Amino acid sequence: MSDVDVRTPVTVIGLGDMGVALAGAFLDAGHPTTVWNRTAAKADPLVARGATRAETPAEAVVAGPLVIVCVLDYEAVHGVLDPLADELRGRTVVNLTNGTPGQAREVATWADEHGIGYLDGGIMAVPPGIGTPQAFILYSGAREVFDAHKDGLEVLGAATYVGADPGAASLQDLALLTGMYGMFAGVLQSLALVRSAEVELPEFASTLLVPWISAMTTMVPHYADQMQRRAYGENVVSNLGMQSVALDNITRAHDEQGVGLELLAPLYALIRKRVADGHGAEDITGVAELLRAAKGARA
Ligand code: NAP
Secondary structure, three states, X not given: OOOOOOOXXXXXXXXXXXXXXXXXXXXXOOXXXXXXXXXXXXXXXXXXXXXXXXXXXXXXXXXXXXXXXXXXXXXXXXXXXXXXXXXXXXOEEEEOOXXXXXXXXXXXXXXXXXXOEEEEEEEEOOHHHOOOOOOEEEEEEOHHHHHHHHHXXXXXXXXXXXXXXXXXXXXXXXXXXXXXXHHHHHHHHHHHHHHOOOOOHHHHHHHHHHHHHHHHHHHHHXXXXXXXXXXXXXXXXXXXXXXXXXXXXXXXXXXXXXXOOOOOHHHHHHHHHHHHHXXXXXXXXXXXXXXXXXXXXXX
């Protein structure tokens, strides 16, 4: 049995679209739920559903052992939490605000110094998805803190522990978003190309684009294996030399149709460079070798 069950009081700080959904899920699951938001009126619908309104963040965090924070950014996180070190001592903060691994590690160090349990989280759902089987939330930080609160956190979506490094959830959250935005870039470019020929976009999308992209996602584990081992030439499925010819056709087709290729041009340039460097027999994964190390990168 975890420390948090359906009777455990929970505090939710931040009642934007996401915070409201989180607090609502706790209320639906029977948790006594205390809420605070900078703009107090946003708590009204939750209070009508049984939540307790706290007048101040300090009043909110002393209501129970588990404090969920979901505000816009880390500036807001620090603005709310930094003055509350004494009130938070002995409690657990679960910070579901989107940020960087470095920002998460910084708050975790502060929490540790003040005797506050800390988990950082990455929400992989939109607000209406909270509490549904599709939702999952990544958590990182001390394993024992996660284990103590896992059952309560499951109310929000599948609670997925990704490691003791407090930055791990943020890193993997941002990596998932990176994959998503890459897909969106391709989708927008694809739809722009067919729109130029007055193709019915919804039909093209549902009958062709979605099945095609879904089929291509089956390549992801193979690519991950090649990248893990930097073995770009092993079990090659689609060699880069062949792909660069297709890319020339894609580029020319955009020109013919009068559509700019800005969304994918950087990728195509890297593929052409990789081929020019003599890696045309490899898979596309070798293109990752061309990513420059950023300033300030962690080893
Ligand atoms: P939102 O609707 O824009 O709400 C932002 C919240 O942050 C509000 O409660 C706002 O308070 C509060 N806030 C902003 N600045 C503040 C400050 N200086 N001090 C105190 N509170 C402050 O955003 P959201 O959709 O709820 O997103 C919250 C977090 O969840 C973000 O980090 C976001 O990336 C993450 N997230 C969102 C989604 C999504 O689809 N919505 C999905 C995954 C993750 P006021 O009401 O007073 O302005």
